[in-house]
Amino acid sequence: MIIKNGLVFHESGKFEKRDLYVEGDKIARTAQGETIDATGLYVIPGLTDLHFHGCVGYDFCDGTVEAINNMAEYELSQGITTICPASMTFSEERLNKIFAAAKEYKGETGAELVGINMEGPFISMEKKGAQNPEFIHKPDADMFYRLQEAAGGLVKLVDIAPEVDGAMECIEEINKDVRVSVAHTAADYDVAKKAFEKGARQVTHLYNGMNPFHHREPGVVGAACDNENVMVELIVDGIHSHPATVRTTFKMFGDDRIILISDSMMACGLEDGQYTLGGLDVTVRGNKATLTKEGNIAGSVTNLMNCVRCAVKKMDIPLESAIKCAAVNPAKAIGIYDRFGSLDTGKRANIVLLDKDLEVKYVIKDGKIV
Structure with a gap:
């Protein structure tokens, strides 16, 4: 899975516009497959x-x-x-x-x-x-x-x-x-x-x-x-x-x-x-x-x-x-925190996409849209 053009949360407390990759149930450095256009969306780790x-x-x-x-x-x-x-x-x-x-x-x-x-x-x-x-x-x-x-x-x-x-x-x-x-x-x-x-x-x-x-x-x-x-x-x-x-x-x-x-x-x-x-x-x-x-x-x-x-x-x-x-x-x-809580490479792909009103648009658990 590729989540493209989103405002991705970094554990330091900042958002940066970039792509996020998921391979299997983990955050990866690169990936192929389904693409989600996250333009204008916040991409955050699951709470x-x-x-x-x-x-x-x-x-x-x-x-x-x-x-x-x-x-x-x-x-x-x-x-x-x-x-x-x-x-x-x-x-x-x-x-x-x-x-x-x-x-x-x-x-x-x-x-x-x-x-x-x-x-x-x-x-x-x-x-x-x-x-x-x-x-x-x-x-x-x-x-x-x-x-x-x-x-x-x-x-x-x-x-x-x-x-x-x-x-x-x-x-x-x-x-x-x-x-x-x-x-x-x-x-x-x-x-x-x-x-x-x-x-x-x-x-x-x-x-x-x-x-x-x-x-x-x-x-x-x-x-x-x-x-x-x-x-x-x-x-x-x-x-x-x-x-x-x-x-x-x-x-x-x-x-x-x-x-x-x-x-x-x-x-x-x-x-x-x-x-x-x-x-x-x-x-x-x-x-x-x-x-x-x-x-x-x-x-x-x-x-x-x-x-x-x-x-x-x-x-x-x-x-x-x-x-x-x-x-x-x-x-x-x-x-x-070694497995959850951030979007670092190697951690479990638990990801939430929010719109500008902070409403949930996607919930991804273990790399799968739920």
């Missing part, structure tokens, strides 16, 4: 969502191959070619079942399942958000390793509230085997700083599920900003963070350290109504999902490509930066 719970009526925590398959097909249709869905706070027995289903999943018609984001249960009761308090558990390395075995090694991220008893020891023990993200936490600056010193390298949905940045109490946000080894997730759906906050975050962290995520729940791709998340009832109206009982925001109802559009069209984030944060950075964060 990676490393934090979402569900879409089109299915949830990763359904714990079935069917659910993962339906989620993966929807995500691929939107230009998200690799997925790392997130679990919720459940019992070890339930998480074991969910992770075993992910291990069993061998789908070939949707986005590729490249990992699991273990968002619960090692979180703070004070900042539980939409997580079920019944199953919150102190950080436990042995429990993680049991679940990782059930998952066949698929767990790429583990979320931990560092102020909870046993958290620092757990971070220190597991950080060589999995990426630790500070999450759902009431930690202050010093505790968060210590967590990063112990090996935590990410912050889950920055600003949400933590104390706000304050000029005398900078908290997790300030500690993350001070540590150049730490990346931060950002939900850019127009609900979770004000446009000015998003712009400020890009100034604080730069586009090398921000990971755009959707944090979508099962209502993504569907109409308003009543849904569930982590066993809790959720009400969806417009672009907002809230816990029916408490009123807390309960994830988003948008996909990652829509987050890119929102960042660019409504928040004045450069397209180059948005693509970098939705394709390059998440792939680097979960250790798959």
Whole structure:
């Protein structure tokens, strides 16, 4: 396949007008065969969502191959070619079942399942958000390793509230085997700083599920900003963070350290109504999902490509930066950048073509138009 005359994204964060070649399922230096005229189109690597719970009526925590398959097909249709869905706070027995289903999943018609984001249960009761308090558990390395075995090694991220008893020891023990993200936490600056010193390298949905940045109490946000080894997730759906906050975050962290995520729940791709998340009832109206009982925001109802559009069209984030944060950075964060996340020669040919309005014109997965 030859994709001709497109504006091709380079991992450095620039677009350049050139041809892109695909041989088999890889990006190549040259090729023959089908030609796509990409004149006037942006040619970008497929996106990676490393934090979402569900879409089109299915949830990763359904714990079935069917659910993962339906989620993966929807995500691929939107230009998200690799997925790392997130679990919720459940019992070890339930998480074991969910992770075993992910291990069993061998789908070939949707986005590729490249990992699991273990968002619960090692979180703070004070900042539980939409997580079920019944199953919150102190950080436990042995429990993680049991679940990782059930998952066949698929767990790429583990979320931990560092102020909870046993958290620092757990971070220190597991950080060589999995990426630790500070999450759902009431930690202050010093505790968060210590967590990063112990090996935590990410912050889950920055600003949400933590104390706000304050000029005398900078908290997790300030500690993350001070540590150049730490990346931060950002939900850019127009609900979770004000446009000015998003712009400020890009100034604080730069586009090398921000990971755009959707944090979508099962209502993504569907109409308003009543849904569930982590066993809790959720009400969806417009672009907002809230816990029916408490009123807390309960994830988003948008996909990652829509987050890119929102960042660019409504928040004045450069397209180059948005693509970098939705394709390059998440792939680097979960250790798959050797195969995915850019259009370098030799990488998997997961490619999306967007028009000037950022609408999807082509999705190419493993070198085939889907």
